Amino acid sequence: MAEQVYKVIELIGTSTESWEKAAAAAVNRAGASVRNLRVAEVKELDMTLDEGNVTAYRAKVNISFKYEGE
Numbered sequence: 001m002a003e004q005v006y007k008v009i010e011l012i013g014t015s016t017e018s019w020e021k022a023a024a025a026a027v028n029r030a031g032a033s034v035r036n037l038r039v040a041e042v043k044e045l046d047m048t049l050d051e052g053n054v055t056a057y058r059a060k061v062n063i064s065f066k067y068e069g070e
């Protein structure tokens with residue numbers, strides 16, 4: 001088997017409903033423009049607040065894909 005190389009990008013997905021939907025938003029968006037997604041790793045979770053109320057859930061996600069550059 002030949003050696004393979006993967007590239008990792010970091011995205012932040014957001015959702016007004018949950019961290020799961022925020023992470024899925026990041027993966028789905030990456031899948032719309034990048035081929036051969038391999039692994040998604042949630043690195044950090046946080047929330048944005050307004051006067052003590054949660055306004056959005058945020059998931060920082062590292063996504064790897066097979067590198068096909070020269």
